[in-house]
Amino acid sequence: MTLSHTIPRALPPRRLLAVAAALALFGGPVEAQTAAPEAAAPAAPTSAAGVSSCPLGAFHCPARPESFALCRPNALLEFYDPTLPRDAALRETSDTVVDAAHVDSSNRAVYRLSGNVRIERADQLLRGDRIDYNDTTTDYDAQGNVRYQEAGELLSADRLRGNTQANRGVAENVRYQLLQSRGNGTAARGELLDAQRSRYNLVSYSTCDVGHHLWEVRAKSLEIDKSTGVGKAHGATMRFADVPFLYLPYFTFPVDNRRKSGFLYPTFGSSNRSGTMFAIPYYLNLAPNYDATIEPRIYTQRGAMLAGEFRYLVPGTRGQLNFEYLPNDHGDNSSDADPTKGNDRWLLKYGDATRLWGPWSFTTSINRASDRSYLRDFGNDLYTSSIGTLASNAYIRGRGNWWSATFGADSYQNVDPYLPDTVVQYKRWPRATLGMDVPITRWLKFGMDSEAVAFRKENAIEGNRLDLYPYVDADFRGAAWFVRPKLAYRYTAYELSGNYATYGYRGPLSTTQVSPFGDRTPSRALPIASLDTGLVFERATSLFGTTYTQTLEPRLYYLYVPYRNQDDLPLFDTRRMSFDYWQLFSPNQFSGADRQMNANDLTAALTTRLLDDDGVERLSASIGQIHYFAPQRVQLPNSATTAAAPTDWTRSDYVAELGVQLTERWRLNSAYQWSPNTRQTDLGTLGLQRRIGADGIFNFSYRYRRNYVEQYDASAIYPISERWRLLGRWVYSVRDQRTVEALAGVEYDSCCVALRVVGRHYVVASGPVAERGRTNNALMFELVFKGLGAFNGQTEDVLRRGILGYQ
Structure with missing residues (x-):
């Protein structure tokens, strides 16, 4: 028979359910909020949403938010019940309902439920073949196909036993799924040591679909302490396509929103000026209002470098300090005009914004390099390596309803090895407005x-x-x-x-x-x-x-x-x-x-x-x-x-401008200047942007200024499927009759992994006559593990600068 009975006091299943929840990987119980089943697999964005996220003609678009739209719509553990309430706040006012085929209460202290046992309270549901509960000692033992569900997670185990009063429990052969963060995995054994600490053996974690882990973190043992917000893993291996590529015998990580010291993803790259670069950053959580990152780097052609970042935030003040230092450069001189071999080389960047009193504030930005070739040799992207001047300033600023005032100074440093210092702007030392x-x-x-x-x-x-x-x-x-x-x-x-x-x-x-x-x-x-x-x-x-x-x-x-x-x-x-x-x-x-x-x-x-x-x-x-x-x-x-x-x-150029955007799909901008004095065109520009589907775009522009430049520039993001996009850009100079820059790449997006591979070919813009026209090549890639971050992130900034409308 089936027993259906409301138990307001005798059996405290609310605590029993909390113990089950606590055996999820991150050491619950989880204070879940309303979560729909679709939270595990959000619907794909519509075209309109894709278009409106970045207006046509925008120079730079914000980064696309992390999306799990390509995950399977019903990638949930098979026992998920969509009819349960999704509001955890209802638990305090809800009764507990127990259903079982059989109940034995001959021993008044022990309840023995068997046969499709179901214990439900608000959004919480615990099921199993058999559940024994001792009302005196608060010991419990759930056996056979144990399943637990709440608004924030799903959990299954072969057996679950412990004590609710002591907040102890042991689960065997665990599977779990965090519905709101998409994390899921398995553990051979899970132990709840007390209300704050838990331990797991042979545990795995991924944000991919259940049963289809393209990437996965596996650890021999895992310990979680909620009181400190720290997790400790031993013998951890990160796998991609079931191939291990990163092994850490021991590491720690945060299990909540508190920051945690530890290693970040390594990065590597290559250039013809400094060779292959490899770096492993280490994050230091020094205090709630300041932190630091130390990044040792190795350049095969130049030696070892130490880079770092320090950030602080105090009442009325925020700032950031970045530095890079390489002693005794082993590489060849970057240029005869600026010899660097054997020298110590460094880069310093410092920014601060401080509110002083009333309408007054102080801002500063200090940027200095050891030599004029530094950015060209160590710039980690083509934009940085092409900077010719570093600007520094410090100002006191004030503003009222009808006035504004500043007092400070500006300084400039030449960081182009092929141009004389005479081209640098005057230092404004001091300046007041x-x-x-x-x-x-x-x-x-x-x-x-x-x-x-x-x-x-x-x-x-x-x-x-x-x-x-x-x-x-x-x-x-x-x-x-x-x-x-x-x-x-x-x-x-x-x-x-x-x-x-x-x-x-x-x-x-x-x-x-x-x-x-x-x-x-x-x-x-x-x-x-x-x-x-x-x-x-x-x-x-x-x-x-x-x-x-x-x-x-x-x-x-x-x-x-x-x-x-x-x-x-x-x-x-x-x-x-x-x-x-x-x-x-x-x-x-x-x-x-x-x-x-x-x-x-x-x-x-x-x-x-x-x-x-x-x-x-x-x-x-x-x-x-x-x-x-x-x-x-x-x-x-x-x-x-x-x-x-x-x-x-007696007359200036005729100046004409045209801007057209009749639909949300395409936009055209054009400008033209014709001189009646020389009867020649002085300037002509044409820009066309066309959206392709929800996340594709095509750009074409023509730039002409008499005696200076004439270039064609075409770029595109072409979606060939919902997972694959082709990327490309081509810039051609009519005056030089050659390609100035070419870019080609491919982007792959899946449920839990995104991959970008980009190759670039470009012409050296400045330098001695013998070097002008020389070409450089760069190959960059980025692997994004959704929910963990990007591995070797190098491409996104380059693509955003190079392809108008990239997102």
Whole structure:
């Protein structure tokens, strides 16, 4: 017969169930939260979700979250009961229901249940062929096909016995599955030593489907201590496709969210400059608010290196220190200009952000290398190895409702072995800024941009500069129009170093040259006036059967800046900015304060847009041109002492821009500049991005700038199945008539493993003439064990930089 009875007190099965739960691998009992059966195998993401995760045209996409969508939908232990409640909070208020074919209570202290025994309370369910429980001693013994389920885990064993009062228990031939973290495995024997400690023999762990472990960790013995949050494994082997590839006789690991000291995955790589590299990082959990990582490395061509990272977080302050040190470099010199053989080589990076008081904070970023070839020799990716300048700075910053201020310094280091130090920017040592934006009325405001800075650089003219830029502007607008007048005054003054007369714009003068700096304290002062006006017209229209709102937006911008001779002013941080659409409305074509262009210009521009019913811009097209009523007399020097001649143009380039995204699948961007003065194209760009399925993409771009560059760039991620994706990129230079960079790779994704293999071929961009055009090759791979992390992770950053929209 079947016995069905509600037992509120006599049999304390809640404790019995907790003991069963405690024999899961991570030493429960598990405080589970609501978990659906699908938690073990989430549904695959839809196309819409894949598209919306990274907008079209985004330069860099966030890393794709770890997904188990390719796991088997019902990869659960066979005794899973989907009808149980999924809320562990119901346990305290729920009764315990016991069902059994037979019950023997002749001994009032011992309950003997047999025949498909079922003990259920809320989300907990314990089943077995026979369960004996001593109500006096709280000993229990469950035998034969013991199965336990709760919202967070499943557990089976041949036999389960112990004592609930002492929190002791022994299970034999254990299988377990953690539903929310997907961990599952087996153990020949599991022991619950007390409420905090458990021990297992011949145990395994994986996040793959039950019974189909592509990767697995096996250990001869495993001990878990919940009070310390530490697990200890002896004789552990990590296997891939049932082939052991990593053996650790002993290691410790965290079993909860507490950090734990221990070894991380080893990494290795290869380059033609430093040989094969192998590294094993070790993580140090020093305190809750600071930690460190020590990483010994071996470079076969250069020797042993010690690298490390230190992070800290205290109230109001956070920071990070990275260092690398290699004594007595054994390798060949990287370049004749920067010999490194036999030298100690190092790299230092330090960043800190500290809140001081009120609106004030302190930030710093220090980046220094031992020599100019360091990043080229030891950069672990092509982006790092191509950096030419390391920037360092330290600033105190403050901000209020209508003001902002900074005080600090900037320094730069040349890390390109083939370029002279003269190309490095001036050190700004020190530098102070003050910005103001004070509303006077609803439509009128007063503002000011000011800067005081000292410029320092060896073998170049040095000095101090004060730049004051107060202005008053107004903003009158209606629903379909705006008028923005602005009146500004710019005053810039210098105090040059004592030997200023021995330098020209580009360094020391020869004995036959005359310095352009005739005054030690030159200055410049001039007014700047502008008027920006525009109209906005709208109408309803349709395109390809879809209704849109089309706008027509004419705009006029007038700028007046009187001419001032600035040939006696040095060039500390000023460059001519690239001409583009937004330069049509800029008061200065030069960056920095050393040059202020003269102007008597009128810009005419026209923009049209298509907006869908949700207000999303689907198309934008603009064209504009500047009409010069006076020649541009302020020019940068074309020699050490002489400025370039004024232009006699009456019109600027025609500048046109186009952006189209009529669907969520493709986007097109284009820009074009044509000069009516030379009757030549100065710039042309075209970019096309097309999504392929849920996780594929195709990019094509063309870049042309007259006398500088002409390149084609194509890249793609092509999904050939839900598990396999092909990756590729090709960059071709028309001017050089050769491939600048080629990338090809393959990506495999499965339930619990992802694999990427990428090969790159690229041209050395800089260096002596004999080395320019030489090619380098790189082969990188990354193996991701889902739930544990990436082994030899090298490819993801490279792919994200190289393929627009990679995720």
